[in-house]
Amino acid sequence: MSLVLHVDGERWRAHLRSVADAHPGLVPVCKGNGYGFTLARLARKSQWLGVDTIAVGTYDELSHVATRFDGSLLVLTPWRPFGAALEVDPALADRVVHTVSRPQDLTDLLARQPDARFVLERMTSMQRHGHGARELWASADSLRAHPRARLEGVALHLPLAQGSHLGEVERLLNDVVAAELDTHTIWVSHLTDHELATLRASYADYEIRPRVGTALWLGDRGALRVTATVLDVHPVERGDSFGYRGRTAPKSGHLLVVSGGTAHGIGLEAPTGDSGIRARAATLARGGLDAVGFVRSPFSIDGKQRLFAEPPHMQASMLFLPSGSHVPEVGDEVDVRVRFTATAFDRVVVE
Numbered sequence: 001m002s003l004v005l006h007v008d009g010e011r012w013r014a015h016l017r018s019v020a021d022a023h024p025g026l027v028p029v030c031k032g033n034g035y036g037f038t039l040a041r042l043a044r045k046s047q048w049l050g051v052d053t054i055a056v057g058t059y060d061e062l063s064h065v066a067t068r069f070d071g072s073l074l075v076l077t078p079w080r081p082f083g084a085a086l087e088v089d090p091a092l093a094d095r096v097v098h099t100v101s102r103p104q105d106l107t108d109l110l111a112r113q114p115d116a117r118f119v120l121e122r123m124t125s126m127q128r129h130g131h132g133a134r135e136l137w138a139s140a141d142s143l144r145a146h147p148r149a150r151l152e153g154v155a156l157h158l159p160l161a162q163g164s165h166l167g168e169v170e171r172l173l174n175d176v177v178a179a180e181l182d183t184h185t186i187w188v189s190h191l192t193d194h195e196l197a198t199l200r201a202s203y204a205d206y207e208i209r210p211r212v213g214t215a216l217w218l219g220d221r222g223a224l225r226v227t228a229t230v231l232d233v234h235p236v237e238r239g240d241s242f243g244y245r246g247r248t249a250p251k252s253g254h255l256l257v258v259s260g261g262t263a264h265g266i267g268l269e270a271p272t273g274d275s276g277i278r279a280r281a282a283t284l285a286r287g288g289l290d291a292v293g294f295v296r297s298p299f300s301i302d303g304k305q306r307l308f309a310e311p312p313h314m315q316a317s318m319l320f321l322p323s324g325s326h327v328p329e330v331g332d333e334v335d336v337r338v339r340f341t342a343t344a345f346d347r348v349v350v351e
Contacts, residue, residue, distance in 0.1 A: 002346035003260040015220040029213030031057030036340035043068035059084035153185030232257040267312035
């Protein structure tokens with residue numbers, strides 16, 4: 001009756017251990033929907049891995065992990081002098097590591113909490129958050145007046161674009177060295193294993209701490225399987241009316257009602273970075289198909305993705321199977337292809 005994430009527990013745990021062993025100083029990223037597993041489960045698995053720090057996305061996520069992981073909690077969203085950043089549980093103050101991306105925020109943070117723990121974020125080619133070179137020097141200067149401040153390092157959030165990031169990282173690290181900051185720790189994301197090894201060799205006096213999310217939790221997709229339950233099966237003839245919008249069957253076949261709908265993220269599509277002609281043509285094609293009710297769903301039967309009979313409902317979807325197709329029974333499970341970071345599962349079963 002549910003949308004279920006099945007996890008091959010032994011295989012998944014072996015993958016997690018292999019990633020941790022291959023990445024000294026690993027900082028697991030536990031944010032958002034917990035990559036489909038939930039934040040609580042990722043916090044417990046991070047505790048099992050034995051790491052000393054995990055990264056959450058926002059201050060509001062701290063409460064979901066703090067009782068399940070007893071190490072340091074790095075917040076990736078930059079600290080600002082308003083909102084949830086000012087509502088951190090005092091009991092967590094010594095465990096939380098803030099991300100500071102502007103000199104004025106550093107001044108404000110240390111005025112409120114002189115012994116705050118934090119990393120200074122350096123702006124990268126992502127152009128999202130971070131200090132420019134001059135701002136980094138300004139923050140370094142202001143830190144000399146705050147002897148109780150606990151600078152935990154410099155953070156670099158790099159883009160996912162193809163190609164090596166080493167040239168950019170080396171330029172940014174030159175700024176870190178020039179700022180004469182009292183730290184030798186660099187927190188990085190989206191570097192390959194080769195890039196990390198090269199960086200450690202080139203900057204042997206620095207500790208490189210990789211923040212890893214997708215490659216850790218979702219790196220072995222063969223350990224993960226998503227299923228939905230067949231809730232109802234109805235034969236239809238061409239012209240029969242069905243669904244919320246009174247659509248008509250284009251030909252004879254069967255309607256399947258399966259668990260999983262918009263409340264789970266089914267049928268909701270996030271923008272992609274692909275702006276090529278082929279991608280745009282595919283988008284136009286999907287739009288045309290949607291106009292007449294033929295859109296490929298993520299539900300598979302006999303290895304073939306089946307069509308939505310109409311847009312998915314909140315907690316269920318209706319599929320169309322043409323005559324001649326294998327028709328599942330009520331209670332059968334069907335496979336579902338999902339984007340884990342945008343899907344809310346009813347159950348996660350670690351087998």
